[in-house]
Amino acid sequence: MAKILGIIGGGQLGMMIAEAAKKMPEEISKIIVLDPTKNCPAVQAGTDQIIADFKDRDAIIELANKSDIITYEIESGDSNVLKSVEKNAEINPSPETLKIIQDKFLQKLFLSQNDIPVSEFIQIESLEDVKEGLKEFGFPAMLKARRDAYDGRGNFKINSEDEIQTAYDYFKGQSLLLEKFVPFTMEVSVIAARNTKGQIKTFPLVENIHEENILRETIAPARVSEKVTKKAEMIAEKTMSVLKGAGIFGIEMFVTSDEDIMINEIAPRVHNSGHHTLQSSVTSQFEQHLRAIMGLELGETKLLHNTIMYNVLGEPGFTGKYDLPYIAENGVFLKMYGKEISKPLRKLGHVNVVGKNGESVDELLEKLRGLKQKMTVKSSD
Ligand code: ATP
Numbered sequence: 239m240a241k242i243l244g245i246i247g248g249g250q251l252g253m254m255i256a257e258a259a260k261k262m263p264e265e266i267s268k269i270i271v272l273d274p275t276k277n278c279p280a281v282q283a284g285t286d287q288i289i290a291d292f293k294d295r296d297a298i299i300e301l302a303n304k305s306d307i308i309t310y311e312i313e314s315g316d317s318n319v320l321k322s323v324e325k326n327a328e329i330n331p332s333p334e335t336l337k338i339i340q341d342k343f344l345q346k347l348f349l350s351q352n353d354i355p356v357s358e359f360i361q362i363e364s365l366e367d368v369k370e371g372l373k374e375f376g377f378p379a380m381l382k383a384r385r386d387a388y389d390g391r392g393n394f395k396i397n398s399e400d401e402i403q404t405a406y407d408y409f410k411g412q413s414l415l416l417e418k419f420v421p422f423t424m425e426v427s428v429i430a431a432r433n434t435k436g437q438i439k440t441f442p443l444v445e446n447i448h449e450e451n452i453l454r455e456t457i458a459p460a461r462v463s464e465k466v467t468k469k470a471e472m473i474a475e476k477t478m479s480v481l482k483g484a485g486i487f488g489i490e491m492f493v494t495s496d497e498d499i500m501i502n503e504i505a506p507r508v509h510n511s512g513h514h515t516l517q518s519s520v521t522s523q524f525e526q527h528l529r530a531i532m533g534l535e536l537g538e539t540k541l542l543h544n545t546i547m548y549n550v551l552g553e554p555g556f557t558g559k560y561d562l563p564y565i566a567e568n569g570v571f572l573k574m575y576g577k578e579i580s581k582p583l584r585k586l587g588h589v590n591v592v593g594k595n596g597e598s599v600d601e602l603l604e605k606l607r608g609l610k611q612k613m614t615v616k617s618s619d
């Protein structure tokens with residue numbers, strides 16, 4: 239029997255999950271999104287909505303009462319509240335898994351206890367702890383909020399002695415951890431899935447380029463040696479084998495100059511660096527996520543075409559209504575998220591430049607260079 243799907247969070251990730259769900263009418267009969275914003279992106283894909291904060295206990299109870307199965311596009315949900323409604327709806331990934339992953343300290347502890355390589359880190363409870371940690375790690379080092387961080391907003395890179403106090407004050411009493419800085423040569427990620435029956439599949443390794451702490455570009459496949467690819471995929475598989483829970487996990491990693499791999503962090507949800515799969519693979523990460531949480535056989539993950547994903551971001555210094563970019567070119571797929579207002583660096587959409595005719599990554603990068611101007615967000619006034 240077809241099921242009713244509840245999604246916590248109705249931004250672009252929720253929207254693309256909903257769009258994939260609409261293509262599975264035999265499995266999913268209805269989609270309800272919990273999001274505080276009226277006409278949020280997911281609703282524009284034709285879902286019902288409960289308008290409330292993501293952490294609103296009553297709203298989550300209502301969602302669980304109305305749904306058969308619940309998933310989420312954000313990792314900041316209250317895992318205790320989710321746990322308490324498990325009898326009313328199946329929740330994937332499970333609240334236990336969410337609890338570990340949503341706290342960067344617990345997550346790193348979990349990974350290191352399972353012999354999965356991460357940068358050195360310590361828990362921070364006072365300014366003294368930061369100073370002690372810096373003695374050990376040296377400069378620079380990363381001070382991070384344990385919870386509720388995204389797009390680098392929960393990070394402060396401490397470059398020298400005189401930045402310690404400013405960095406500490408920046409977090410205003412939040413729980414913190416300090417990490418040794420990794421002088422990486424590249425950032426890469428693996429989108430991995432486990433279904434409720436334990437089947438695991440990973441998408442090929444991709445390369446991620448950040449600007450201002452925000453993902454700007456993903457290159458599929460990553461431009462690394464066979465050795466690095468193998469190592470990263472092995473680490474991703476090992477991670478999936480110890481981490482319980484069903485769904486898609488975005489595993490972000492650093493590659494070092496001696497071709498070692500360390501995990502930076504894991505997202506318990508579909509991930510921006512997996513958007514290329516909408517055109518580059520038989521199965522998109524969104525469909526794979528649904529297959530995973532519904533206990534269906536996982537789809538094929540092979541990369542069919544080299545693809546570059548480029549995020550359309552709000553321009554710095556501009557807030558307001560904007561003109562939609564327009565691109566009509568072969569092998570170029572623009573996806574806008576239906577957000578009315580642009581804000582500096584807000585994720586408004588993305589474009590996939592797909593090598594349908596066997597183009598190399600370099601050729602696709604060249605093609606993208608010519609398109610970037612068209613994707614600059616401009617005021618519509
Ligand atoms: P996002 O939502 O973009 O994934 P986030 O807010 O959860 O980000 P992180 O992934 O922890 O933050 O860090 C953002 C970026 O900061 C990383 O992609 C990386 O470029 C840099 N960074 C984080 N930790 C380290 C580290 N220990 N050493 C070097 N660079 C780091």
Ligand code: MG
Pocket residue numbers: 490502503
């Ligand atoms: Mg990250």
